[in-house]
Each structure stands twice: as structure tokens, then as C-alpha cells.
Amino acid sequence: MKYSLLILLFFLCAPFIVTSHAQSAKSLQVTQTKASVLxxxxxxxxxxxxEKFDIKATGSMESGQVKTVESLTATIPVKSLKSGxxxxxxxxxxxxxxxxxxxxxFELTSPVEVSNGQAEISGNLTIAGKTQPVKISSKVNGNTFAGSFVTKMTEFGVDPPKAMMGTIKTGDDITLQFEVTFK
Structure with missing residues (x-):
């Protein structure tokens, strides 16, 4: 009898527990973005x-500081990349x-926990139609994430560009940097 009362109590309270947890992750608004390819x-x-791309993210903030990022998708139009x-x-x-x-x-594949101003970000990055898993160490300063990682163009099926009939060649290694500020 005692156990059946506990089971009944659990089933009555479970929807409130799930709802309470789901409400802790809410939409994070983005105030500033910057991505660079070097x-x-x-x-x-x-x-x-x-300097302007679309990010949709959910997570939690406390006192103006990001604590978690539960989901994130960043979409950077290729034509927004400018070299001058x-x-x-x-x-x-x-x-x-x-x-x-x-x-x-870029699509986040696992939730991110911020700890001591650091966050490990795992996700799938799609460039030129090819998707690769990436792991990025980032620094978190309050509500701003900043990070970078090195990859190769050829890992994404991109032939390094050439100019002047092949006399000028682009190196295969590139560094991708980002900075995103949430509110």
C-alpha cells in the first residue's frame, strides 16, 4: 500500500518535474556575431x-552569464564572407x-556546460555541402563565447583556390574563429 501511494504520487508529480526542467532552457537571443576564416x-x-549571421539557440543564463547551451544552429551565408x-x-x-x-x-550535437570560463563545443560543421564533426574549445566571458579551430579545406571537399594561372596558391590549412554574444 505504501509503495502504491508512492508510485501514484510519482506519476502525478512527474509532469510537473518534466515541465519545470524543460522551462529552464529557453531561447537565447543573440546580440552580436562575428565569424572569420583565416x-x-x-x-x-x-x-x-x-559580421552578421543567424543563430538559433536555447540554454540558460544566470545574472547575465550563460550557464548552458542546450541546442544551437548557426547559419552563415557564404556571400556574407568578405575579404575587402x-x-x-x-x-x-x-x-x-x-x-x-x-x-x-554549424549544429550543436551535445549540450554545453560552461565551467570556469571555458566550454567544450561539439557539433557538425557543413561547408560546401560536406559535413564533418568538430570539437571546439571556447572561452566564455559572461555572455560571450569566443573560440577557434584549425582544419583543412580539403577535409570539406574544397580545393584550395589558385589565381594568376596557378602562380598564387592558397594553403590548405584554415583557421575558423567565432565570437557570439547572447542576452
Missing amino acids: GTSTLHDWECVS KSGMDDNTYKALKESKNPNII
């Missing part, structure tokens, strides 16, 4: 920057197969 070439180092040189931008869009794959997409 690389090298036989002529000079280069950088392409996107239109010829280089055109080569970038062509190399990233922008006409068939207009966006670079």
Missing part, C-alpha cells in the same frame, strides 16, 4: 569575415560551391 597563400595571409577584395571574394564563393551550397552551417 588562411595563407604564396602571396600573403588572408582573412574573410562575416572582390576578386578574392569571388574565388572564395566559387571554391565553397556557393551556387549549390549557399550556407555554412
